[in-house]
Structures are given as C-alpha cells and as structure tokens.
Amino acid sequence: MIAIATNPSQRRPTQDGRHTPNLWPVWLVAPGALLIVGAAAFGLYHGAELLLSSESTGKKPVGVQEVIKTTVTVLTLVGAVLAALYAYRKQLLDEGTSHRADSTQLTERYAKAAEQLGHEQAAVRLAGVYAMARLADDWPEQRQVCVDVLCAYLRMPYAIDPTDTGFRHGEREVRLTIIRAIRNHLQEPAASTTRQP
Structure with a gap:
C-alpha cells in the first residue's frame, strides 16, 4: 500500500541496502561457554584427583568407569552448547545474506520502474x-x-x-x-x- 507521510517530524525508516546481523548475543554467550568449559575441565581434573586419592585413604573407592562416564557426559553437554552457538550464528548470517538479496532485488525494481517512467x-x-x-x-x-x-x-x-x-x-x-x-x-x-x- 502507498502511505503518504503527513507528519514531517516523523522519522522515516532508512535502508541503505546493507544488513549486518546482530551477533552480540553470540559474543556474550561464547565467552561464558568457554568459561564453563574451563571450569568443567578444572573440576574434572581435581575431581578425578580426589577420587583417585580416596582409594589410598580408605574411603569407598570410585570406579574409573564412573569417572569416564561423568567426563564424557560433561564434554557432550559442552559440545552441544558450542554447536548450538555455531548454528545460531550461522542462522543470523544467513538471514543477513537473505536480507541483502531482497534489498538488491527491490533496488533493481526501483531502477527499472524509474526508467519506465x-x-x-x-x-x-x-x-x-x-x-x-x-x-x-x-x-x-x-x-x-x-x-x-x-x-x-x-x-x-x-x-x-x-x-x-x-x-x-x-x-x-x-x-x-x-x-x-x-x-x-x-x-x-x-x-x-x-x-x-
């Protein structure tokens, strides 16, 4: 529909044909994920050390299989978080590419219509x-x-x-x-x- 602007003080939306996706959520979450990975690695290292040392102090020993299972579970969770971050970033970049293609097509239509006039x-x-x-x-x-x-x-x-x-x-x-x-x-x-x- 054609809309005539009647309020001169109203700001018109601007479009310059470029669209950069907003990636700030990715850059905020990625360092957090790396911190979680670091904390998990630190915890696994010291946890494994404590578990293994408990065998020598007479406490109930923890099996190596339990340690490995816990380690694999934590690493799988961290990998899933990083994969989700990568997929989200890729989706934002794809949306930006699509928006630029749409803008290019509309600009070409404008030039052709103006030429026809x-x-x-x-x-x-x-x-x-x-x-x-x-x-x-x-x-x-x-x-x-x-x-x-x-x-x-x-x-x-x-x-x-x-x-x-x-x-x-x-x-x-x-x-x-x-x-x-x-x-x-x-x-x-x-x-x-x-x-x-």
Missing part, C-alpha cells in the same frame, strides 16, 4: 506507474521515496497542445493514473495497486 511511449510509462506503486506496496522502508517519485512526475511541466514541441501522446492518461493510484490508496490503504476506478 521516463520512456517515450505512454504504455511503457503507464507500466512504470504501476510498477512504482507496486514497489511502494512491497518496500515499506522506501515507500515514501516511491511516492515522492510519482509526485515529482506530476509536478513536471508537460505540453497539452499536440502542436507543441514537447507534447507526448498519452501523457494525460499517465498523470491521471498516478493520481488515481495515490487517491485509491489514501481512501482504501488495502486496495490493490492495479484496481481500476
């Missing part, structure tokens, strides 16, 4: 109007820019008389289509871009 044939300019309006529906971050382009087109002077030098056939219909598209979206924000009057 400057074409000599009225049918191509009409296609450019619909393409720009559809892009405004699909690109919330740059919606106002798309609307500004259409409004700037309306503000450009044009020749009404067919005998004038700058006269272009179909220009009146192109301008009326822009006005209808903006009017329809103001009256019915959920209306389809291609809805006819």
Whole structure:
C-alpha cells in the first residue's frame, strides 16, 4: 500500500541496502561457554584427583568407569552448547545474506520502474506507474521515496497542445493514473495497486 507521510517530524525508516546481523548475543554467550568449559575441565581434573586419592585413604573407592562416564557426559553437554552457538550464528548470517538479496532485488525494481517512467511511449510509462506503486506496496522502508517519485512526475511541466514541441501522446492518461493510484490508496490503504476506478 502507498502511505503518504503527513507528519514531517516523523522519522522515516532508512535502508541503505546493507544488513549486518546482530551477533552480540553470540559474543556474550561464547565467552561464558568457554568459561564453563574451563571450569568443567578444572573440576574434572581435581575431581578425578580426589577420587583417585580416596582409594589410598580408605574411603569407598570410585570406579574409573564412573569417572569416564561423568567426563564424557560433561564434554557432550559442552559440545552441544558450542554447536548450538555455531548454528545460531550461522542462522543470523544467513538471514543477513537473505536480507541483502531482497534489498538488491527491490533496488533493481526501483531502477527499472524509474526508467519506465521516463520512456517515450505512454504504455511503457503507464507500466512504470504501476510498477512504482507496486514497489511502494512491497518496500515499506522506501515507500515514501516511491511516492515522492510519482509526485515529482506530476509536478513536471508537460505540453497539452499536440502542436507543441514537447507534447507526448498519452501523457494525460499517465498523470491521471498516478493520481488515481495515490487517491485509491489514501481512501482504501488495502486496495490493490492495479484496481481500476
């Protein structure tokens, strides 16, 4: 949908085509996981030493199999935490790549629609109007820019008389289509871009 900004003090969302994922949770959790690994290794070392020394002091001895089983369990848990951190970081990076690809596609659509608006044939300019309006529906971050382009087109002077030098056939219909598209979206924000009057 096309949205016209009515409040000039309202900040517009910015989009520069780049998206860097927020990795601060990974960098906070990773040192914590390393500290846990270090503490577990320290505990296992001293725990094993205490368990083995208990055999010589006459206390109930602990089997080597129990020590190995506990060690493997702790190491498996630590490995699972590190694997989860790696998977989370990879997912964030993949989302960033996807966001950049989407932004690139939208930028290409914008350039093509703007090029169509400057074409000599009225049918191509009409296609450019619909393409720009559809892009405004699909690109919330740059919606106002798309609307500004259409409004700037309306503000450009044009020749009404067919005998004038700058006269272009179909220009009146192109301008009326822009006005209808903006009017329809103001009256019915959920209306389809291609809805006819």
